[in-house]
Amino acid sequence: MNGLDAHLVVQLAGGFYLDVAFSIAPGETLALLGPNGAGKSTAVDVLAGLTPLDDGHVVLNNRVLDAPADDVFVVAEQRRIGVVFQDYLLFDHLSVLENVMFGPLALGERKPQAKAMANELLERLDMQGLSSRTPPQLSGGQAQRVALARALATQPDLLLLDEALAALDVTTRGTLRRVLAQHLSDFSGPRLLITHDPTDAFLLADRIAIVEDGSLSQVGSAEDIRRRPATPYVAALAGTNLLVGTNRAGFLTLDHHGHDLQTADTSIDGPVLITVHPTAIALHRKQPSGSPRNTWQTRVVSVEPLGDTTRITLGDPLPLGVDITPGATAALNLHEGAAVWASVKATEITVTPAAVNVKSGRN
């Protein structure tokens, strides 16, 4: 099969195993989503060939890269896996152009060709003006793009992004997520995004695999995961409600839903991603007093007990997840099909700048 087929089994520090299996088709982005310390960085190392597997296999485009049972191990420099590392790991003693040329040259490309390739990539990433700078002179976002260009310059069979947005501050993340989404779709091979940030996973990936304590607790589309979280952790992770819309001085027009909201954040105008935490939404049997804009009537689509909380999924006009206590669920007599009023404070609705073309409408 073309694409990546991986079953990673590695003994981790602290006595537990990383044991995850997944495959990625060419042109597909899979996000490996999990908390820090779940074994995600080990997954990067074994895929890139920096650490050997204890068991399992890594097969890329029908080429076996690591299979302990058959005593196969292909070293990192022969794997053709492009990695964008968490802290980018750019070579500070080389210029931006030389950083991008490094891969082609190492693979035996002649200097003029390597230079032409590097220049073309930098141009595609809007970095052509910075090619003579050195990495310490770059901003976080620029360094990320150089790291991406450097990885793509080797024409890899798999693109691996390790917490590619984690090192950036919140304000640039939104913009760079959009840039990244665009460049990911330019790469035709399988793409693996390693992240602890649900927003990155939900917006950039086609499928999400959730790692918990070294094993996969759920694999599916963002929709699957949000609708049917397999564990409390996944529920909490997927809990954040994401909407896409436009902000005009605090008035939010939603792209896919016939209901408007109001946010206290008037700093960003234009296309935005809107997040509403499930615990920020209050449910009532009768119409509550307060801002009429952030209060609406709806129906309960599902009621799922998840340990300490109950996940209520609301139907039209805004399909949102709401987490309330089992006590409140009982007190409000919530069940499938029950009519309820929902309200949320304008201060609880956060917005970040969004692209026009990100994957949207996941709610």
Add this chain to the structure above:
Amino acid sequence: MTRRKIRQRAPWPLLVLGSLGAAVFVLPLIGLATRTPWSRLRELVMSDVVVDALKLSLMTSVLAAAISLLLGVPLAWLLARVEFPGRRIVRAIVTLPMVLPPVVGGAALLFALGRRGVIGEPINDATGFLLPFSVWGVVVANVFVAMPFLVVTVEGALRNVDGRHEAAAATLGASRLTVFRRITLPMIAPSVRAGLVLAWARALGEFGATVTFAGNLQGRTQTLPLAVFVALEQDRDTAVAISLVLVAVSLAVLLLLRDRWWSNGADL
């Protein structure tokens, strides 16, 4: 407006002890200066013995530093990066010349590379080449005592290098040699330069191994330190003059290189 500087007084115990420490180095220099026959200095320094020794010392120390660089950096890499049986013993042997009396080292070199030595004898039989009592003998003795300083410095730097950059280079398709050449070496360059200066300085001052292994032939194996020793017995003024030349050359190089090469970015 000029910036105000905060003047902080050094705590007196540090001041007293530190000053005493500095005195250890300054006092001998003062001693040397008071005994210098300043009026005859030019004539003494320009004498054949001194000029020959100076030329030889500069040539052999630079050559020894270069050879130390060529062999020492790969050796440091092996010690830092390759796990092999007996690595600890090899590391101990490599650093042995730093603690061994150089005379012992010279004698050991003689037993290995001399006319009757385990390696020296077959080489002499086959080619007629004899290492001891030649300029190359001086260089070998210098390398023997000087290279450990470079190896220790570079190995320490290699251990401190963040291996992630090398890993990144490997994922880009670079072989281990390419990674070493294009990533590791530039990253440890300041330490390599520092090690090189240390090795050169050690080679310039080398006495015991040289005199044992290479002898004391003026114009061939008599370096500055050897010339000083001989002169001390015969002509104290010449000894002082040569010493002053050594001090001047060493100080000039150290001052120059410390600013340019050795700083590691910090002001030393």
